Amino acid sequence: KAGVTQTPRYLIKTRGQQVTLSCSPISGHRSVSWYQQTPGQGLQFLFEYFSETQRNKGNFPGRFSGRQFSNSRSEMNVSTLELGDSALYLCASSLVGDNSPLHFGNGTRLTVT
Amino acid sequence: LAKTTQPISMDSYEGQEVNITCSHNNIATNDYITWYQQFPSQGPRFIIQGYKTKVTNEVASLFIPADRKSSTLSLPRVSLSDTAVYYCLVARNAGNNRKLIWGLGTSLAVNP
Numbered sequence: 001k002a003g004v005t006q007t008p009r010y011l012i013k014t015r016g017q018q019v020t021l022s023c024s025p026i027s028g029h030r031s032v033s034w035y036q037q038t039p040g041q042g043l044q045f046l047f048e049y050f051s052e053t054q055r056n057k058g059n060f061p062g063r064f065s066g067r068q069f070s071n072s073r074s075e076m077n078v079s080t081l082e083l084g085d086s087a088l089y090l091c092a093s094s095l096v097g098d099n100s101p102l103h104f105g106n107g108t109r110l111t112v113t
Numbered sequence: 114l115a116k117t118t119q120p121i122s123m124d125s126y127e128g129q130e131v132n133i134t135c136s137h138n139n140i141a142t143n144d145y146i147t148w149y150q151q152f153p154s155q156g157p158r159f160i161i162q163g164y165k166t167k168v169t170n171e172v173a174s175l176f177i178p179a180d181r182k183s184s185t186l187s188l189p190r191v192s193l194s195d196t197a198v199y200y201c202l203v204a205r206n207a208g209n210n211r212k213l214i215w216g217l218g219t220s221l222a223v224n225p
Binding site (some may be wrong): 004033040041042043045048055056090091092099101102103104105106107109 | 145147149154155156157158159162200204206211212213215216217218
């Protein structure tokens with residue numbers, strides 16, 4: 001069974017631009033969540049989607065948004081990029097059921113210059 | 114919600130048993146404890162999950178005392194390939210509002 005796939009793997013953008021990241025969950029997984037990871041800050045929760053509905057959101061500004069499609073694939077968008085948005089963005093999928101383990105992709109490394 | 118605290122780093126040698134403890138003093142009745150392993154440039158990978166007492170799988174054991182205010186991940190006979198960052202996660206499930214509290218990770222270095 002294929003794992004969680006995130007594209008692109010690396011991305012370089014300049015301040016003020018916007019970016020869209022994509023995540024394809026494991027087949028059969030309907031819950032998708034997104035995280036920002038920076039050195040010293042650990043994993044910061046962005047949002048979680050289930051059946052195309054956002055069911056939880058972390059403490060990030062409105063520049064960060066996401067959505068989920070009917071096939072459970074998800075995208076996240078960051079508008080008006082800032083230097084501080086440089087990070088590894090991770091997507092995780094899980095089965096229905098709140099204690100189901102998260103399965104992570106290898107992330108998208110975003111660099112904002 | 115439970116705040117998770119774990120050591121920033123640990124050192125060990127090949128063949129030793131490594132125990133990493135996570136503190137979660139305010140853990141609630143319905144919270145579950147999960148541990149993940151992360152290698153550079155990869156996403157975290159699930160290791161083990163538990164609610165109370167002891168859980169064991171093919172790669173690790175998880176010890177949770179009766180008060181559940183801490184948990185200990187035990188890696189038996191580590192090898193160089195176990196060098197990674199280990200994260201403790203406390204998850205609270207409240208209907209559609211799951212809350213996840215991650216520790217900042219413990220960087221384990223296994224030396225030859």
